[in-house]
Amino acid sequence: MTYLLQQVLNALQLGSIYALIALGYTMVYGILTMINFAHGDLFMVGAFFCFLAATFLHLPFVPTLLIAMIGVALLGVLIERFAYKPLRQAPRVSAIITALGVGIFLENFTLVFAPYPQHVPTLIKNTTWVVGGVSISSLQLIIIALSLVLMAFLDFIVRKTMVGMAMRAISWDKAIVPLMGIPLNLVISATFALGTSLGGAAGVMYALAFPVIDPYMGILIGWKAFIAAVVGGIGNIRGAMIGGFILGGVEILVAAFLPSTYRDFVAFTLLLVLLIFRPYGILGKPRPQKV
Amino acid sequence: MSNNNILLSIQDLTISYGNIKAVKGISFEVNEGEIVTLIGANGAGKSSTLRGISGLVSYRGVISFRGQDLKSISADKIVAKGIAQVPEGRGIFGNLTVLENLKLATWSRKDKQEIRKDYQRVFDIFPRLSERQGQLGGTLSGGEQQMLAVGRALMSRGTMMLLDEPSMGLAPVLVREIFSVLKEINQSGTTILLVEQNANMALQVASRGYVLETGVISHTGTGHELLGDPRVKEAYLGG
Ligand SMILES: Nc1ncnc2c1ncn2[C@@H]1O[C@H](COP(=O)(O)OP(=O)(O)OP(=O)(O)O)[C@@H](O)[C@H]1O
Numbered sequence: 001m002t003y004l005l006q007q008v009l010n011a012l013q014l015g016s017i018y019a020l021i022a023l024g025y026t027m028v029y030g031i032l033t034m035i036n037f038a039h040g041d042l043f044m045v046g047a048f049f050c051f052l053a054a055t056f057l058h059l060p061f062v063p064t065l066l067i068a069m070i071g072v073a074l075l076g077v078l079i080e081r082f083a084y085k086p087l088r089q090a091p092r093v094s095a096i097i098t099a100l101g102v103g104i105f106l107e108n109f110t111l112v113f114a115p116y117p118q119h120v121p122t123l124i125k126n127t128t129w130v131v132g133g134v135s136i137s138s139l140q141l142i143i144i145a146l147s148l149v150l151m152a153f154l155d156f157i158v159r160k161t162m163v164g165m166a167m168r169a170i171s172w173d174k175a176i177v178p179l180m181g182i183p184l185n186l187v188i189s190a191t192f193a194l195g196t197s198l199g200g201a202a203g204v205m206y207a208l209a210f211p212v213i214d215p216y217m218g219i220l221i222g223w224k225a226f227i228a229a230v231v232g233g234i235g236n237i238r239g240a241m242i243g244g245f246i247l248g249g250v251e252i253l254v255a256a257f258l259p260s261t262y263r264d265f266v267a268f269t270l271l272l273v274l275l276i277f278r279p280y281g282i283l284g285k286p287r288p289q290k291v
Numbered sequence: 292m293s294n295n296n297i298l299l300s301i302q303d304l305t306i307s308y309g310n311i312k313a314v315k316g317i318s319f320e321v322n323e324g325e326i327v328t329l330i331g332a333n334g335a336g337k338s339s340t341l342r343g344i345s346g347l348v349s350y351r352g353v354i355s356f357r358g359q360d361l362k363s364i365s366a367d368k369i370v371a372k373g374i375a376q377v378p379e380g381r382g383i384f385g386n387l388t389v390l391e392n393l394k395l396a397t398w399s400r401k402d403k404q405e406i407r408k409d410y411q412r413v414f415d416i417f418p419r420l421s422e423r424q425g426q427l428g429g430t431l432s433g434g435e436q437q438m439l440a441v442g443r444a445l446m447s448r449g450t451m452m453l454l455d456e457p458s459m460g461l462a463p464v465l466v467r468e469i470f471s472v473l474k475e476i477n478q479s480g481t482t483i484l485l486v487e488q489n490a491n492m493a494l495q496v497a498s499r500g501y502v503l504e505t506g507v508i509s510h511t512g513t514g515h516e517l518l519g520d521p522r523v524k525e526a527y528l529g530g
């Protein structure tokens with residue numbers, strides 16, 4: 001029982017990181033029906049911003065987190081402006097290939113400066129409490145709590161604010177949005193900024209939890225988070241959160257009871273089976289016919 | 292119907308999509324306070340003309356509003372200048388509630404007090420929207436969606452409203468209701484450019500009309516004149 005509780009805690013930690021990254025995929029897909037395959041690499045850049053701010057600027061946790069989030073958001077906005085925007089009318093596959101290219105660029109650009117794995121300094125003093133046989137670390141709690149706060153904040157923006165409403169309107173019909181007096185490009189930039197900043201935050205948290213980072217760390221995690229977004233229902237924000245936690249949970253539980261090499265195999269088989277029964281994902285719906 | 296207060300002027304407007312010329316050098320104007328209608332068959336270029344005015348498509352020629360050339364102004368800024376469009380097919384955001392659809396149109400407005408009055412005005416004109424404030428736009432009936440589309444255009448409080456076939460797909464009773472609302476809106480000071488296939492209804496409310504035929508204006512006159520014109524009768528009013 002305590003073993004299971006322990007795993008649930010671990011699953012929450014991993015799941016919240018997946019969920020944060022998955023949100024970036026789902027937001028961009030929601031408004032542009034495009035999959036930003038560079039998003040996993042933006043997560044990696046977030047981890048490196050964390051490394052740089054902590055190692056060379058000796059900044060504590062909060063400023064480091066802010067620098068990483070803002071830095072990645074700016075990068076995300078620039079990528080959209082210069083790489084994706086010119087392709088908005090182009091065939092879908094052009095945008096996808098461009099996104100993959102941007103990802104490879106980010107990996108190799110980082111590789112120039114970090115040819116070896118880098119060690120991220122400790123930013124949060126790690127205290128571990130043992131409660132009823134379950135060990136809880138302060139880092140774990142901070143990662144889970146911060147992720148939940150960020151997700152609640154995003155949910156609030158999308159549901160309650162004017163800019164969030166505009167994002168939802170774009171996901172329904174981009175062509176009509178300018179007729180409401182709304183600058184389309186500004187809202188698209190805001191969406192990229194929000195989505196990628198969460199990826200940056202996830203990068204920081206990951207770097208603190210697993211403090212050895214390298215330029216390719218975003219590839220596998222990016223794919224997994226993308227699948228989490230699909231499982232939740234791509235384009236659906238709450239779906240991405242749920243998908244992230246489901247993936248985290250499945251992975252940890254598989255690794256807890258089976259040899260750890262089975263982890264990805266069993267986890268992804270389960271997710272594929274889920275998609276057979278819910279092809280649009282857990283919260284995704286086939287889009288109702290517009291009249 | 293004096294010509295000394297032209298609100299919207301269109302000169303030599305040409306709109307092409309690739310090799311297809313949809314609008315072939317048309318000129319017309321709308322004076323302050325008028326209801327002007329643009330009628331024509333499918334594919335005549337009516338929607339393209341409205342899209343040009345709203346800055347949604349690029350064009351050749353000059354479109355000016357209150358004497359200001361609109362060419363270099365982006366679509367969202369044109370709304371802020373006072374031109375609201377009710378697009379073809381209504382363009383309701385089906386995933387937003389009625390209230391959110393209305394609210395979105397106030398994006399560029401800052402006058403909170405006046406915005407509140409405008410919600411009230413929309414709900415007074417369309418009590419059915421008031422009852423359905425929290426309902427998703429996509430679940431409204433066609434008629435309710437059209438009301439919402441007009442209400443939304445009112446919320447951006449333009450001095451001019453462009454409407455693209457507001458009667459499309461509505462039962463005759465509803466068409467009459469929408470048209471009487473348009474007359475009311477016009478009487479309270481909004482100038483209207485109305486695109487219609489329902490030429491009969493449109494010409495009855497319009498002070499002036501233009502007939503568009505495959506990208507060129509073929510007839511023009513007062514609503515009354517066009518209603519009586521045998522050629523217009525034959526082509527658009529069912530003989
Ligand atoms: N995006 C586009 N790409 C290519 N051709 C277009 C496009 N939009 C319109 N057209 C063409 O331009 C012409 C005029 O179209 P438009 O929509 O302006 O006509 P309309 O008068 O509004 O017709 P309807 O009454 O059927 O709405 C048509 O031949 C149409 O096929």
Ligand SMILES: [Mg+2]
Nearest residue numbers: 337338339379
């Ligand atoms: Mg049309």
